[in-house]
Amino acid sequence: MSIELSVLDLIPVRTGQTSAQAIAASLDLAQHADRSGIARYWFAEHHNMPAVASTSPPVLIAAAAARTERMRIGSGGVMLPNHSPLIVAEQFAALEALAPGRIDLGIGRAPGSDPVITQLLRQSGTTSDVDQFPQHIADILSLTSDTGATVRFTSGGTYTVHATPAARSTPTVWLLGSSDYSAQLAAASGLPYVFANHFSGDGLDRALALYREQYQPSEAHPTPRTFVTANAVVAPTEDEAWARALPQVRMMSRLRSGRPLIPLETVEQARDAEAxxxxxxxxxxxxxxxxxxxAPERVAGELTAFAERHGVDEIMISPVAGAYDAEPMDTAGGRAQTLDLLTSALA
Structure with a gap:
């Protein structure tokens, strides 16, 4: 089975690294991925995490689109409760105008943050009502369409609103999630769907089955369309791969256990602390x-079997390889190595 490879980037921030250096490293990785034949490259949205600099997907997508030529660029995803549907539609309509035919708008229902940030967003008045999520998805689809969205005023009359005045193409909207709810909403809406398997693998089989069984064809997407996400670290040897995985493993442990979050440890720091x-x-x-x-051949074989088991022809990896102390701050050596070795092994 032949599979395509895509990338999900959280823009990791390691010890001693500035946000500018972390973003520079990820943009360098995006260029590297574009040259390597990667199908699409998505940026996540997370807030108030010392180890994650991916807070504003539209800004990062614009920067990556300007530095790449071929692959699709998108969000994995925009956390809609944090934003006005109109603003999201306008941002991604503008991105589509910048890079026609290359923009994906992945949308999630979770806030992508801790309770403190959620409260700040509510106080600022920008947080959308989670209960209105299905309607807000429909609004974004209408706003980015040729016909636009029709607004009805309580005082009488209607007005048509477009995300951009003269769109020639529209971004592809994907629904993201880690529950039955998102799978069923994507199916009912006739939209592509991605289960967040890299973060929560529980329920993957059920979610994909619900999506495919309940799918309602739409004009843009007559058949269900999905792929699978996964955390991956590939290195020339098993030992190096696990050494590079340890910083992310320890960060996930902090997150799951409620311990204070810190910048991502280097390989050496993680090894010494774990001991x-x-x-x-x-x-x-x-x-x-x-x-x-x-190592490359084993991971390539496991990913191919994983894709076949779930009936998909694309895997989006989150390349979570950590860095050694001596590696430059503005490049992503371990993550680029993962892409290089894996694309070669899958070829």
Missing amino acids: SDGLGEHIAQNARRTWFIG
């Missing part, structure tokens, strides 16, 4: 079952 505190032991056991970590 004394064993923080990543539990997550490492899970990673051995659900992540794809190892």
Whole structure:
């Protein structure tokens, strides 16, 4: 089975690295991915996390689109409760005008943040009502369409609103999620769907089955369309792959256990700390079952089998390889190595 490879980027921030350096490293990785034949490159939306600089997908998409030529660029995803549907529609209509035929608008229902940030967003008046999520999806689809959205005023009369005045093409909208709800909404809306398997693998089989069984064809998408996400680290040897995976394993352990979050440790820092505190032991056991970590041929074989098992021809990897102390701050050496070795092994 032949599979396409895509990338999800959270823009990791390691110890001692500035946000500018982290973003520069990810943009360098995006260019590298474009040259390597990667199908699409998505930026996540997370807030108030010392180890993650991907807070504003539209800004990052614009920067990456300007530096690449071929692959699709998108959001994985825009967390809609944080934004006005009109603003999201306008931002992505503008991005589509900048890079016609290359923009994906992945939309999620979670806030992508902690309760403090959620409260700040509510106080600022920009947070959308989660209960209105299905309607807001429909609004975005209408606003970015040729016909636009019709606004009805309580005082009487209607007005047509367009996200951009003269669109020649529209971004592709994807629904993202990790629950039955998102799968069923995507099916009912006739939209492409992605289950967040890299973050929560529980329920993947059920969500994909619900999506495919309940899918209602739409004009833009007559058949269901989905792919699968996965965490991956590939290196020349198994030992190096696991060494590069350890910083992310330990960060996930902090996140799941409610411990204070810190910038991503380097490989050396993670190795030395793990020897004394064993923080990543539990997550490492899970990673051995659900992540794809190892030498190129083995990981390529496992990913191909994974794609075949779930009936997809595309895998979006989150390349979570950590960096060594001596590696430059403005490049993503371990993550680029993962892409290089994996694309070669899958060729």
